Amino acid sequence: DTEVTQTPKHLVMGMTNKKSLKCEQHMGHRAMYWYKQKAKKPPELMFVYSYEKLSINESVPSRFSPECPNSSLLNLHLHALQPEDSALYLCASRGAVGARGELFFGEGSRLTVL
C-alpha cells in the first residue's frame, strides 16, 4: 500500500465556519507534511510533523491549526478563513529521515472559502 489518502476532496466553507482536512498513510512513514498550492504555482510548505511532533511551521496564520493524533494521521483544522485561503491543500509523507527519501502525495483537498 503506497497511498496517501486525503478527505474531503472538495470543501466549501464560509468565513465563520470551522472545518477539518484529514490525511492518512499506512506506509509507516514518520514525516508528514501539509502544503498549500495555488493554481499554476508550486506547492508552498505549511507544516512538517516528524515522529508526531511539529518540527516546522512556516509562519502559517493561526487560523490553520495542524494536529497529528498518531503516526498514520494528520489533520488540518480550519477556522475563520479568508477567501484568499482558497487553494488545493496537499498532504505528503516521507519515510526516510534526512535527504534521500521522496515525498508521497495525496490527491489533495480543494478548498473554497466564500
Place this chain on the structure above:
Amino acid sequence: AQSVTQLDSHVSVSEGTPVLLRCNYSSSYSPSLFWYVQHPNKGLQLLLKYTSAATLVKGINGFEAEFKKSETSFHLTKPSAHMSDAAEYFCVVSDRVDYKLSFGAGTTVTVRA
C-alpha cells in the same frame, strides 16, 4: 541553502517528438533530486529520483533524467511525447539540512496532435 531553477515555464511539443525539461539546482550538500508530474486537480506523482547512485535515472512512462554535478543540472527527457504527458512538471531538490524540500516554479507541457 538549496534552490531549484526550472529554465522553461512552458514547453510545447508535437506528439511523437522528444521532450526536454531543464532544471538547474543549487545545494550546499550532496543533494537528492526528484521530478514530479501533476495533472489538473490531482496530486503530485513521482516520475523519477536521483539519490547518489547512477547518474542516469530512468523513471515511469518512458522519462529519464541525467544528474550532472559539474553543470548542477538534472534535465528531464522523453524520446517521444504522448498526449497524456500534457501536465505540470516540478523539479525538486533536497539536502541533508532538514526536512524541507525546494520546488522549482514548474514547467507546463502542452502536446499538439
